[in-house]
Amino acid sequence: MRRLLQYLPLRCHQESKRGYMKIKLNGQDIEANQGQTILQLAQEQGIKIPTLCYNSALEAYGGCRLCVVEVNLGRRKKLVTSCNYEVWEGLEIETDSERVHKSRKLTVELLLSRCPGVEILQSLAREYGIQTARFALENDDCILCGLCVRICRERMGVGVADFVGRGADIKVDTPYHRGSDVCISCGACEFVCPTNSIRLKTVYERPPSEQLSEFEMGLKNRPTIYIPFPQALPNVPVIDRTNCVHFNLDTCGICQEACPADAIDYTQEDRIVEIETGAVILSPGFCLYDAVQKPEFGFTTFPNVVNSLQFERILSASGPYLGKVVRPSDLSKPKRIAFIQCVGSRDSENDFCSSVCCMYAIKEAIITKEHEEDIICDIFYMDIRAHGKGFDAYYERAKGLGIEFSRCRPSKVEEIEGTKNLRIGYVDESNQYNTKEFDLVVLSAGLQPPREAEQLAAKFGISLDGNGFAVTRPFDSVSSTRDGVYVSGPFSEPKDIPETVMQASSAAARAMVQLAEARGTEIVEHELPPERNIAGEPPRIGVFICHCGRNIGGIVDVPGVAEYAKTLPHVVYSTDNLYTCSSDTQLSIKERIEEYNLNRVVIASCSPRTHEPLFQDTIREAGLNPHL
Template sequence: MVVGGGISGIQAALDLATSGFKVFLVERAPTIGGKMAQLDKTFPTNDCSMCIESPKFIECDRHPNIEILTYTEVDGVEGEAGDFTISLIKKARYISEEKCTGCTTCVEYCPVEIPDPFNQELSQNKAVHIYFSQAVPLVPYIDESCTYLKETKCSICEGVCKTNAIDLHQQPEKLTIKVGAVVLSPGYEVFDPKVRGDYGYGTIENVVTSLDFERLLCATGPHEGEILRPSDKKHPHKIAWIHCVGSRNVKEGANSYCSSVCCSYIQKQVILAKDHDADTEATIFHNDIRSYGKDFERFYKRTENLPGVRFIRSYVSIGREIPDTGNVTIRYATDSDGVKEDEFDLVVLGVGLAPPTKVHRLAEQFGIELNAHGFCKTNPINPIETTRPGVFVCGAFGGPIDIPESVMSASGTNALTGALLNSRRGRLARERVYPPERDVSQEDVRVGVFACHCGANIGRVVDVPSLVEYAQGLDNVAHAEEGLFICSTDAAQQISNTIREKGLNRVVVAACTPRTHEPLFRDTLREGGINQYFFDMANIREHCSWVHSKQKEEATRKAK
């Protein structure tokens, strides 16, 4: 059993399942994905976060040896290494995963709006909603703020659902599962500066956390990739970043350790902010820069050398909020001019990584020890081993680490679990069954073209409808369509269905990089019943929308 469905939990589940083990992937959120799903890009390559993670969602969903249990929490653990009995509570989603088609009609009709948890409450969503566009499972859930759940007054969603998938009387379900080993990957929480009122967060509207800023940057964020500040929805031109908020601080309520990723993700955010608006003035206040890792120093130098970027080594304090403009002043010290005070349109707090919520209950349930900082206590010689045999750890639960290290530690759990349960390998494993491959040798060429908006990564630069119209006029093209996210679960299924319904025998996907997506789409062709090598991919994101981000007509022409 893998507990936690972030990037490390997903990778651990895939490695174990491919090695011949039955895997239960347990996640307390309504979907797998974790914090990585909320990020816009990843450092130091600035690749799209979801373009890396989304294919793994579908791989998990399609894998015959992985059973995904979302909206589920561990209730109790008994037994020993090789023979654990784990009790789970599957919370009421109030929607049947088996009946729901993900059509979102219920979302359209729901009258209740709530702050969107995925967008860091920077925008509104409905009380019934899908957590995010590429969610797995692609099924809505009903929030506790629903009027029916609170006051039994409204049941509009139940009436408009054509598949009778909504059950407002659904109760939590208790499950008992026997497993041989456990991999803990519950991830982390970001430090909450609101608790202590650090730097005015929670009271000054234009002071946001770095995770809030990630959502502002993201094409699936509250403003579809436009950086607009919360107070007046205007573009900020002068932005300050403050390092080490909640980290490297011995005061009560803060954490004394370095979170290891903050320096680099702030540099990434500065680069992306400058990509959005080249005239942005960026000021980074820091204690010192700790960007360690392959090419991270070069990444720092790249940021430092950008025009309009200042790195200032100083502790800071928030001066005041200016009532007329909503701007925020910051006081800081300099070697030459003493204490100075500058005014900024937006202030971003570089918050550190903290242990996951309810970590002490988790440790008690699994009988493991925590270290002095509240993260999992591990074997110094083998940091994947916990203090209890048969229970392993990966990802940021073992301490603050970045995404590549999390993935590496996840693959390490496969080695240790495989050694422990080697005698049982393959007993419960099932082979993937594909439809019979169609013989197309005597057919006329029928090409299907699928163009992706990639949220706004492609769609805000390339004229995707024009691209689809152009493709429809090409020789041998039998079908062309566009989609918001071609790599989502429902879109991949739609491609398979279209191959069968339209008799397609060639497929071209115009989207992002084939490095992460080509295996997914080849597998989709096999699901559609044709040879996986009748596929080609046009990388219109890197080659067109990113290269020509300020030249929309040129980008569209090149994409064609």
């Protein structure tokens, strides 16, 4: 009782109505918020405290005891779990004392003896100098933290798994040790598991549905909360309501609690905004032909058959494989790649040529050779239609690089059991049936009218042709059948990017002619801040180095360069960015200029010819002379 009375006066400060309190953390006086735990305070101060059973989405309960710290209670010191111990006025805390170190070391030893193969425990063992566990080894991968049980029951409102057994036989399991039919396949248990021992397919009775990235053309998964694609405008996350637990079951809500900006509002709905315009330009793009409609090629049936856009993402430095040429089934480097042309074009279903397929297949084959010179590329074609400026020379260049061209119409693609290689059957120009084996097959799918073409045409009162493309007027390729409505890009017919850009400029010019009387009446001038006078200031240099995906990052050690730049005279800030030309990085540059009072900016990125004006505009908007 005496000890309790000694303790109460200290604890009563916790009920102080002040918003903050003074405490001592590792010998330093700092201020803490009322109701804050020691762990939260330490994280705020950048002090590392190891945890296993703690997750901010759940109420802390200090089960693993790895997060213990030492607190001074006046006449004695005590070890407490930092995750659920709230700070109070005058509290003194030691996060890495000898006593704390010994306690954590013992905890790690005990857990390591139970789960010797778990990577996070092996890492902690190295950190605390544990060579071998002193206790009898088991062969488990679950530390019985209970996070999976609690997240499922308390936040998802389901309760698929629970603790079963007693004493040394206790474990986490589903009823009858089988996949559960009530599991909603949300993946929360897999996400919170500190040892990565949970696999959703062992919990769910049926194979869990994957959320495939639309931007990556289904080559990788994406979370329910995601940014649609790099450099998206606006570059902010969105919630997939179809797969969100909150929108389906009215539970969870963790993201709203965790968002520090309080930006998540579940009640938001789509809004229809009406605006008055004098002209409309329709440029909805195109829809890639769905090669599933050609079952003889095995698209979606054989994992190593991909369409042209998927292969474009494979080659991309920002793609799912960071520009490495691999095949999806086993992520191994292919030795032979086949390109099958005119998939969904120039046949009984679609009698038109998609215009771009020949050249993009040649481009992808050349880029493949640039990535991996020893890969053999074979393009199966009916006719090579290289009709643009320099296109035929590009075709000849491809042949000079060793890219093979086989004039034929492949009849089928078969998967070879075991290797998952692919066998293509075709009749060559001498009328002989042949087969070739490839590691990867790329289907050069044709361009189709956009899915919303009929809906758009009905809304705007324009006509479509028999193939579903917008009808334009003779000698006026941007004017639709209705005055004031213009079209550009592949909405009128398949075309490549340069032609689309030219046509878009033409459509904009036609619209401006129609709006000549109103031109300039609603212009809002862009106001720039006053230009800073830096005369007499010592140089304060900020360095921004771009990865550009793997284009630069695959060759240069970009983080290493950024770290080296920090050692140079007058450099007060240095960092690396994935894409320095992106809108979010431009905003970051302006923020860093203000935060660090920079008066010189160095950007190591792509060609100055294309990007220098962009970066100059950025620093001018931050108040610096654009030539600094």
